[in-house]
Amino acid sequence: MKNTTLINRYASLASWVYHIDKPIGRSFGDVEYYRERLKNIQGTILEPASGNGRILIPLLESGLNIEGFDASAEMLAYCEQECQKRGLNGKFRQEMFNTFTYTAPYEAIIIPAGSFQLITDINEAIEVLKRFKLALKENGRLIIDLSLLSxxxxxxxxxxxxxxxxxxxxxxxxxxxxxxxxxxxxxxxxxxxxxxxxxxxxxxxxxxxxRFWGVKEFELALQAVGFTEITISSNYNYLDTPNEETHTVTFEASF
Ligand SMILES: C[S@@+](CC[C@H](N)C(=O)[O-])C[C@H]1O[C@@H](n2cnc3c(N)ncnc32)[C@H](O)[C@@H]1O
The missing domain is CATH 2.20.25 (N-terminal domain of TfIIb)
Known part of the structure; x- marks a missing residue:
């Protein structure tokens, strides 16, 4: 079945539910993890699929220079509203994984909450990984969360x-x-x-x-697009090896 206008749309009620269920700062361990992993970065960070700003806003409040984009106007409207409430000058725009544009390369690109899995076509996913690499400065870091294949x-x-x-x-x-x-x-x-x-x-x-990825499969995909330094962490504990208790695997890659 192909009905692209409806797939992973995050329309009006879906966005409302997301914002109630996962409000700004609601953490699964990821808010603290990303804050720690990014803390020494002075330059600009990009969060593709930044949604309502659940993670983006706390990171902005921590002093990080982070911007975002999202496909859903409804999700972006929540992000805008929450930035205004806090007097923050958030930078985010309506764009898609496979076509997003940027003016200067980033120090880091982060994709929490398994959002990368919303790309279900493996060839498109590889193209998006290439796009992320192109959008990174040399020594820039890509950090992506995936849920387990199970x-x-x-x-x-x-x-x-x-x-x-x-x-x-x-x-x-x-x-x-x-x-x-x-x-x-x-x-x-x-x-x-x-x-x-x-x-x-x-x-x-x-x-x-x-789409659900195998751990080795995703590492090979990162290598195939040119990432050379790759670490794998479990449940937001940096460098912990994934095991039977693992629900989230975080890949960090640079080149
Ligand atoms: C699970 S939410 C994650 C939101 C936020 N990153 C967080 O951690 O709470 C997934 C987001 O991906 C966005 N999305 C879905 N397909 C997309 C695409 N092709 N390009 C950009 N964003 C997309 C949705 O609109 C939604 O806001």
């Missing part, structure tokens, strides 16, 4: 709900496909906004597609 076999999530003024938001996932050849999943994420008096007042389907 997540491919996990069942869809349970239904979830959030209270909002005078009602609730709900989210249900229906799996369309789990493909062990391409290492991808495709789900329908159905978001609904229920009002206490009027009932269902808004709904939205986001087709949600992910």
């Amino acid at each position: 997540s491919l076999a996990e069942p869809p999530m349970l239904a979830r709900q959030w209270n909002v003024p005078n009602g609730m938001l709900t989210l249900t996932e229906s799996r369309v496909e789990t493909n062990y050849i391409t290492q991808t999943t495709m789900s329908q994420l159905r978001y609904e906004h229920w009002d206490n008096e009027k009932g269902l007042i808004n709904s939205e389907i986001d087709l949600f597609a992910l």
